[in-house]
Amino acid sequence: MFFFSKNALNFRFSSHLASFSLIFFIPAMKITVSCSSVQTIVDILDEPEGEESIMTLGQLRERIASDNDVDVETMKLLHRGKFLQGEADVSLSTMNFKENDKIIVMGGKNAMADDAGFKMLMQYEKHNLSNLQKTYDVNLHDVADLERGFLEKPKQVEMGKKLEKKVKFFNEEAERHLETLDGMNIITDATPENQAKRNREKRKTLVNGIQTLLNQNDALLRRLEQYQKILNGEIVE
Structure with a gap:
C-alpha cells in the first residue's frame, strides 16, 4: 500500500518494458535543538501554512542560526554522536531523523x-x-x-x-x-x-x-x- 503526501520521495525505476514511480510517505516530525542552556523545538519535513518549510540541511542550519544567534558558517550540528554533513540542498529525509531526536549545536560565534x-x-x-x-x-x-x-x-x-x-x-x-x-x-x-x-x-x-x-x-x-x-x-x- 502506498501513501501520498507533499513530503514524499519519488523513485523511478526503468526497464526495457516500462518506467514507473513509487512514492513513499515521509512523516513530519519535531526535533529538539540544544544550544548552550537553551532548548528549542523545530518542526522538520513539514509544510505549515504561512511558514517556511524545513526540508533540507541548509534550511535547518539557517533556522538554528536564526533562533540561536550563531554563525551558520562555523557552527556544527551533532546528531546521535555524529556531525551532520552535506550540501545545503541535502534532504533531511535522507538523514534518518526520528521523532524527538536531539541536535546539539557546537561552535559558532554566539551573539549573546x-x-x-x-x-x-x-x-x-x-x-x-x-x-x-x-x-x-x-x-x-x-x-x-x-x-x-x-x-x-x-x-x-x-x-x-x-x-x-x-x-x-x-x-x-x-x-x-x-x-x-x-x-x-x-x-x-x-x-x-x-x-x-x-x-x-x-x-x-x-x-x-x-x-x-x-x-x-x-x-x-x-x-x-x-x-x-x-x-x-x-x-x-
Missing part, C-alpha cells in the same frame, strides 16, 4: 556573549553566586564536623551557636541575591526577542540555583538545630 544584559548576568554569576555555593559547602562541612562530637561538650555548644548564625546569615545573603537579580535591567527596547528570551532563561537558571541552595540550607539549619537540642539535653539519644 556580546549582549549587555547577558554579560551582566554572567559577571554576577561569576563574582557572586559561585561564592554562595562555596559558603554553603563550608557550612555543610562544619556542621558535619560538629556532629562527629570530637570536641568537648562546652566547645560543641559554642561552635553550634556560631554555626547557627552563619547558616542563618546564608539565607539572608541568598535572599539579597534574589532581589538583586530581580532588579537587573537585562532587557531593553533594543534587545531582540530571541536574545531577550535567552536573558530571561539565564536569569531563571540563576534564580533556580539560589532557591535550590536556600532549600538545602533550610535543611542544614534543621539538622543543626536538632543536634543542638541533643547537646542541650532536650533530646535523649
Whole structure:
C-alpha cells in the first residue's frame, strides 16, 4: 500500500518494458535543538501554512542560526554522536531523523556573549553566586564536623551557636541575591526577542540555583538545630 503526501520521495525505476514511480510517505516530525542552556523545538519535513518549510540541511542550519544567534558558517550540528554533513540542498529525509531526536549545536560565534544584559548576568554569576555555593559547602562541612562530637561538650555548644548564625546569615545573603537579580535591567527596547528570551532563561537558571541552595540550607539549619537540642539535653539519644 502506498501513501501520498507533499513530503514524499519519488523513485523511478526503468526497464526495457516500462518506467514507473513509487512514492513513499515521509512523516513530519519535531526535533529538539540544544544550544548552550537553551532548548528549542523545530518542526522538520513539514509544510505549515504561512511558514517556511524545513526540508533540507541548509534550511535547518539557517533556522538554528536564526533562533540561536550563531554563525551558520562555523557552527556544527551533532546528531546521535555524529556531525551532520552535506550540501545545503541535502534532504533531511535522507538523514534518518526520528521523532524527538536531539541536535546539539557546537561552535559558532554566539551573539549573546556580546549582549549587555547577558554579560551582566554572567559577571554576577561569576563574582557572586559561585561564592554562595562555596559558603554553603563550608557550612555543610562544619556542621558535619560538629556532629562527629570530637570536641568537648562546652566547645560543641559554642561552635553550634556560631554555626547557627552563619547558616542563618546564608539565607539572608541568598535572599539579597534574589532581589538583586530581580532588579537587573537585562532587557531593553533594543534587545531582540530571541536574545531577550535567552536573558530571561539565564536569569531563571540563576534564580533556580539560589532557591535550590536556600532549600538545602533550610535543611542544614534543621539538622543543626536538632543536634543542638541533643547537646542541650532536650533530646535523649
